[in-house]
Amino acid sequence: MGIGPALTDEEADQLADVAAELHPAFTGASDAVAMLNKCLIRHAAVPNLHGDPPVLAFHRPGADRVDAWAADAATALAMVIGVGQGVRLRSCDASGCDLVFFDVTRNASRRFCGVSCQNRAKASAYRARRRA
Template sequence: MTIEAWRITGQSQIDSYVGRWAEQAVTLVNTLTVDRARGRRIEPPADGPARLSAIGDLASALSPSRPLTTGDADRLAEVAAELRPVFGRTPEFGTLNAALIRHGAVPHLQGDPPRLAFHREDADPVDAWAASAATAMAMVIGVGQGVRLRSCEADGCDLVFFDVTRNASRRFCGLSCQNRAKASAYRARRRD
């Protein structure tokens, strides 16, 4: 059973809407910008068709109204690179603020039944996604939970994650990086 971030005690300020957008931002950043994962060098997709293929199922979630194009995929790679600095020990808030402005983050109600969206009504799918994701990340930071937007601390891994642990103590993107870091620390202690 997966525990959703907004259901964990102590995270009442992060609702389901914000949690989903933060997770989508993590997926996009990891898929389109990371070149080192779990101790191995990887090649992020280099062009529109490869990027569109790499984001796969996420593409339909990002743009349910129309299929994404290769040009949209290239723009999403730019957005992912723009959001990447927000994850880590010292997040770059200026970058996030610039993204909010550039992509026209404006709250409004849309649909029937109405739901809150954080982009202009006439925004294209990339700007709509970028504005909503940047707003969600700003909301996480704004309620004092910015420490949950993390980057893996293991050597050779640049993956980012949204920490949903109860006490926001997660340091690694996954078990493989945690095991590699612990084994490396053990070998270093044995050498000394």
């Protein structure tokens, strides 16, 4: 699809809704798979080759940006879960952070989205211990 014009406010709102819809896949929610399947259907995720040179995409040719991005993201999450790596889809443990990530550590033990959140959480825990 390439880089095109900036997202419209409506597209940004729609993609925020898609992100909220996909978020349970990162938290291990019991209904995550069902919600992911609904998203795949709603945004017509279907593997195909299109473009010149051909690229593998998971949205129909000519799909609008919201459907294209939603279908591709939902398919990527479904593939991760489908190969048994869903446990690596994580949500940041830091208070007030709602970012998600794919844990690439050897033992799937990562808890924070990045060093900033990790440092804030550790500093906060240290201050709490000092007060007690």
